[in-house]
Amino acid sequence: MKVSTVIFDFGGVIAEEGWAKGVRIIAAKCGHEPESFFELCVQAIHDTGFCLGKVDEYGYWTHVKTLINLPMSATELKNEILPRFVVRPYVIEMAENLGRKYRTAILSDQTHWLDELNERDGFFKSFQHVFNSYHDGNSKQSPSYFTETCNKLNIFPQEAVFIDDNKGNIARALGVGMNAVLYETFEQTADELKKYVEI
CATH class of the missing domain: 3.40.50.1000 (HAD superfamily/HAD-like)
Structure with missing residues (x-):
């Protein structure tokens, strides 16, 4: 056909791929191993339904913060990701x-x-x-x-x-x-x- x-x-x-790059930069800034932190963030996308519109970015990052120490605001986190797209x-x-x-x-x-x-x-x-x-x-x-x-x-x-x-x-x-x-x-x-x- x-x-x-x-x-x-x-x-x-x-x-x-700004997401992958940005999340790994966030990991380094927060003292986390980049690959395991990246996998945690990816799993959290599916667990929260972030990519399906079930939560906004604040709800998503709030969930991530229940799993790991993340001393950055939602705005600061987004600003590490979006410019890399x-x-x-x-x-x-x-x-x-x-x-x-x-x-x-x-x-x-x-x-x-x-x-x-x-x-x-x-x-x-x-x-x-x-x-x-x-x-x-x-x-x-x-x-x-x-x-x-x-x-x-x-x-x-x-x-x-x-x-x-x-x-x-x-x-x-x-x-x-x-x-x-x-x-x-x-x-x-x-x-x-x-x-x-x-x-």
Whole structure:
């Protein structure tokens, strides 16, 4: 089936992965081992439902603080993370070029921070659709989010190619019938995309 739609992850694809970088910086500043602190923070996202919109950032960090000493305010914590999401202009250019022939979308497990980052950088305008787990109440941890997204786009999964830097997300997308490319480098991603679309 011919591909009609290209779907991009945000952090790690459209932008540098600010969450992972920021959380590890926070760990170092607070005297925690970066990798174990990162895993704790990731688990807390799922436990609180932060990426599903069930709590706001204050509720999320309050929960984290019940698990580990974290002598920083929610604002200070956010300020370590959001500036590290640096939009990659070459990915934006690719998306805009693809948008002339195909439908394009963002599919992100971001929180409301995605909206704040768009206010800062204005990247939503380069895509035709934006799907954010925080607003949709579902996440890429569930295969159903991929099928729901295809349904909203009124396409079969086989009509989409999904780009993400997370192997688990790629596996779940493939599992529902989507085409998928694991983002490792921009050059590698562009080469693999050529199997599905004209760039």
